[in-house]
Amino acid sequence: MALVEFADFSFKYLGADSLALKRITLTIDEGEYVVITGPSGCGKTTFCRAINALVPQFHRGYVAGNVYTDGKNTRENEVATFASVAGLVFQNPENQLVTLDVEKEIAFGPENLGVAPNEIRRRVEELIELLDLEELREKHPHEMSGGEQQRVAIAATLALKPKVLVADEPTSNLDPQSAETILKIIAHLNKKGMAVILVEHRLDLVAKDASRIILMNKGRIVADGNPREILAMDLCEEIGVGVPKATQVYKRLRTRGVELGTVPLTGVELAELVQEATSR
Amino acid sequence: MIILEDVHYSYDGVYTALRGISIQIDDGERLAVIGANGAGKTTMIKHMNGLLRPQKGRVILDGHDTKFMSVAEIAREVGLVFQNPDHQLFLDSVKKEVEFGLRNLGFTESEAEQKRQKTLTDLGLEGFAERSPFTLSGGERKRVALASVLSTEPRFLALDEPTIGQDAHQKSLLAQMLAEMNKLGRTVVVVTHDIEFVIENFPRTVAMADGQIIADGSTSMVLSNDEVIERCALALPQMTLAARAMRNVFPEVGQRLTLLSELEETIMGILGGA
Numbered sequence: 001m002a003l004v005e006f007a008d009f010s011f012k013y014l015g016a017d018s019l020a021l022k023r024i025t026l027t028i029d030e031g032e033y034v035v036i037t038g039p040s041g042c043g044k045t046t047f048c049r050a051i052n053a054l055v056p057q058f059h060r061g062y063v064a065g066n067v068y069t070d071g072k073n074t075r076e077n078e079v080a081t082f083a084s085v086a087g088l089v090f091q092n093p094e095n096q097l098v099t100l101d102v103e104k105e106i107a108f109g110p111e112n113l114g115v116a117p118n119e120i121r122r123r124v125e126e127l128i129e130l131l132d133l134e135e136l137r138e139k140h141p142h143e144m145s146g147g148e149q150q151r152v153a154i155a156a157t158l159a160l161k162p163k164v165l166v167a168d169e170p171t172s173n174l175d176p177q178s179a180e181t182i183l184k185i186i187a188h189l190n191k192k193g194m195a196v197i198l199v200e201h202r203l204d205l206v207a208k209d210a211s212r213i214i215l216m217n218k219g220r221i222v223a224d225g226n227p228r229e230i231l232a233m234d235l236c237e238e239i240g241v242g243v244p245k246a247t248q249v250y251k252r253l254r255t256r257g258v259e260l261g262t263v264p265l266t267g268v269e270l271a272e273l274v275q276e277a278t279s280r
Numbered sequence: 281m282i283i284l285e286d287v288h289y290s291y292d293g294v295y296t297a298l299r300g301i302s303i304q305i306d307d308g309e310r311l312a313v314i315g316a317n318g319a320g321k322t323t324m325i326k327h328m329n330g331l332l333r334p335q336k337g338r339v340i341l342d343g344h345d346t347k348f349m350s351v352a353e354i355a356r357e358v359g360l361v362f363q364n365p366d367h368q369l370f371l372d373s374v375k376k377e378v379e380f381g382l383r384n385l386g387f388t389e390s391e392a393e394q395k396r397q398k399t400l401t402d403l404g405l406e407g408f409a410e411r412s413p414f415t416l417s418g419g420e421r422k423r424v425a426l427a428s429v430l431s432t433e434p435r436f437l438a439l440d441e442p443t444i445g446q447d448a449h450q451k452s453l454l455a456q457m458l459a460e461m462n463k464l465g466r467t468v469v470v471v472t473h474d475i476e477f478v479i480e481n482f483p484r485t486v487a488m489a490d491g492q493i494i495a496d497g498s499t500s501m502v503l504s505n506d507e508v509i510e511r512c513a514l515a516l517p518q519m520t521l522a523a524r525a526m527r528n529v530f531p532e533v534g535q536r537l538t539l540l541s542e543l544e545e546t547i548m549g550i551l552g553g554a
Contacts (some may be wrong), residue, residue, distance in 0.1 A: 038417025039447040091418065091445070092364070146317040169418075172444045173363070175316045175473050176515035179400045201447050206520045240449025245518040245540065252544045267522025274547050275494060275529045 002027035003164055004086075004194055005049055009065035011046060011055055020046040022219040023065070028197065030163065033190045035206050035227070036199045038216035039240045044100050044199045047216070048168045050074065051197065052082040070163060084113060087162030091169040093149035096156070097141045102133050105141070105152055109160045120159075127155040131185060146176025154185065164195040171205070179205065204244045206267045207231060215241060228263035246270040281306050281326055282358075282436060282467075287337035288322055297323040299491040300337070300440050301352040305469065307435075309460050312478040312499065313471045315419050315488035316513035321471040322363065324488070328469070330354035332521040337346065356385065359434030362473075363441040365413075365425035374400070374416075378428045380552070385432055399431035402457050404450065419445040437461065438469045455481050475517050519543065 006024040013020055015081050021043050028034055036044050053074035054245040056063045067074045070085040076261035090096055099105045106124045115123075128134055131151045141149055148166040150170060157165065162227050167186065187209040190196045206212070215223040217239045230236070231247045242250070246264040250273075253260065260277060264270040282305045289298040297320050305311055313321050326332040327339050330351045339346040346354055362368045375396060382392035402407050408416065415426050422445055429437070437458075443451050445494045458468050458481065461505045472478060478485060478499060485502040487495040489511040495502045502508055509516065516524075522543060527533045534548055 013415050016411060017411075024426055040423075040445060040450055041417040045417060092530075169445060173441070175513040176475070177513035178317060179473075180515055201445070218487055238410075240447045242448035246522055249522070249538055249543050249547065252540065253547060256548065258548070267518055268525040271525035274526065274550060277551055 002068070003030050003032075003070060004028040004197075006050070007066045009050065009067050010063070012062040013046075013059060014061045016061070019219050021050065024221060025065075026214070026221065026224065028164070028195065030195050031190075031193055033187070033196045033209055033211045034198070035203070035210040035213045036197065036216060037201060037203060037213065037241055038200075038222075042216040042239075043219040044216055045168055046219075048088065048166050048197065048199060051164070051166055052086040052088060052183075053077065053079045054088075080113075082162045083109070083162075084165050085162055086164050087157035087160055089150070089154055089157055089165065089167040089170045091172045093146065093153040094141075095172075096153045097149060098139055102128070102136050102139065102152055102155075105156045106159045109156055113160065123159050123161075127158055130157045130158075145178065146174050150174060150178070150182055150183070154182070158164040158189075162194075164197060165189060166197045168199045169201070170198070171200075180245065183209065201242055203231065203242055207244050207247075215239070227265060231265070232263045238245060241270070281340075281342060282387045283338075283340040284324070284327060284334075285338045285340065287324075287327055287334040287339065289327070289332060289335055290322075291479075297491055298327075298334075301327075301491075301493060302337075303486060303493060303496065305436075305467060307467055308462065308465050309457050309469075309484060310458070311467075311469045312482035312485045313469065313488060314473070314475070314478065314502075314508075314512050314514065316487060316511070319512070321488055322493040324442055325360065325440060325471055325489075328436070328438050330359045331360065343512040347519070355434075357430060357434060358436040358438065359429040361426050361429045361437075361439045361442060363444070365418075368425045368428070369413045369421060372412050372414075373409070374405065374411055374413055374424050374427075376478040377413055377424055378431050381428050381432050395431045395433075396427075399427045402429050402453070404453055419447070419450065422446065423450065426454070433461070434466070436467045436469075438471075440471045441473070442470060443472060443474045451477065473514075475514055476519075479503070479517065514525060514528035 005027045009024045010019055011021045036047060038044060046055055050067050051069055057079050069082055072081060097105055099108055106127050107120050110120045136148055140194055163221050171182050183205055186196055207227045210227045213227045222237060231243050236243050245263050245269050249270060250260055250264050260273040264273055284301050284303045287298055287301040290296045301324055315321050327334060330346050369377055371380060378396040379392045382395055405423055413421050442454060462468050482499055485499040486493055487502055487508045494511060495505055495508050530550055
């Protein structure tokens with residue numbers, strides 16, 4: 001059984017004049033690291049909301065087709081059912097934090113789901129260690145930097161033991177070094193087996209971690225596959241996707257008849273490919 | 281011209297957000313402000329349009345101490361676009377939102393309509409006029425907030441993180457628009473973490489850390505300072521990383537490769553000679 005399945009799913013927000021999602025059909029399996037990208041307004045956020053039933057149950061509108069998350073239809077089960085399956089992390093951690101300290105914040109979700117106190121304590125300690133929150137234990141969220149707040153928000157999400165982490169531009173408001181820390185944590189979680197669905201414009205930062213990239217445009221999926229294959233397509237430039245710099249150089253060289261073999265996603269990979277080409 | 285003289289500010293009397301900021305921004309400049317989260321960047325630009333008033337020091341706009349000016353008077357000259365569009369948008373259509381500021385500044389209905397149409401077109405929002413901002417995506421709402429300030433054509437424009445949530449195409453539209461406004465003599469200040477956006481569009485950069493300015497000068501000079509990279513929590517641009525990786529293997533590669541085309545030509549040279 002797929003972890004997430006979209007079966008010919010369409011959605012239009014109340015009051016909107018066009019569909020936010022148009023006939024989406026796909027499956028996402030355990031262990032995948034999927035990056036969703038596309039021009040602004042293409043439906044990325046709506047896609048995330050559809051995974052845990054916020055669309056169509058909280059954000060209402062016209063719906064056709066179905067989404068099954070962990071085998072359960074998002075139209076037929078309560079939103080709370082999905083909280084422990086798909087954990088959402090948003091762009092602005094401030095909007096997500098509800099309590100006044102780190103331990104309470106992490107415990108908040110599982111307490112609401114009626115998890116036993118001993119088990120909650122165990123999860124809190126495990127997540128404080130995993131996300132390196134020891135120093136923040138006594139800190140009020142408003143005294144924390146954006147990067148620290150986002151780490152707490154991720155810990156609070158993980159406390160529900162979700163099977164998939166759905167992160168909607170989780171690093172957009174962060175300075176570059178905090179962003180890098182968050183993305184390393186997400187990549188680490190994926191290596192340990194958690195599926196990740198990440199919405200991001202800045203593919204320079206995330207393409208190297210992804211096992212799959214889904215390109216969206218105007219509510220549709222226009223390409224879906226291996227990051228190197230997808231980013232090598234001219235379609236990316238046509239719809240305004242920010243292709244990594246190294247991949248852009250590769251494409252420019254390709255138009256001049258230079259084939260580097262593999263498509264590079266980072267500067268280091270590009271340098272290695274050039275080196276290989278000279279030693280051939 | 282805007283001058284900040286030894287500006288201090290604390291939100292709560294305990295933690296000091298600005299600790300002696302002095303800066304002069306001339307008419308027609310394009311200036312980027314960089315720094316880690318919490319460095320005081322937003323607090324500084326809020327002083328430029330009078331939203332915050334210095335607790336010590338002065339802000340001088342075109343020779344006038346802003347202490348003696350109302351927010352409305354300052355806002356006529358200095359337009360500020362917030363980082364979070366939801367702090368700015370409040371009307372039920374994009375059209376009303378953009379025309380609101382224009383009408384407040386005394387433009388007639390038809391002038392306001394004309395300016396609104398032009399700005400929405402420039403920002404790729406022409407189909408959105410009748411939509412409620414609250415049905416739009418995050419990136420789209422951000423552009424509506426921008427449009428509502430840009431349409432009033434302030435002489436001095438301050439933007440807080442304008443590239444967040446914008447795709448590559450939208451970013452280049454934004455850069456084009458800022459360049460056009462700048463050509464007309466308007467001053468543009470952006471607060472941003474987006475180093476590539478800075479390198480491509482802003483000749484002067486101010487780096488902030490812990491409520492102080494730690495570097496101020498040409499963008500290339502400020503960004504080649506290792507202390508700035510470290511204290512502003514910057515990541516090196518991918519182009520710099522690629523150039524470094526290339527130089528490790530091919531020592532002949534130049535120190536400063538900042539453009540795609542330079543890297544492309546360098547590689548063509550290396551492969552041609554192989």
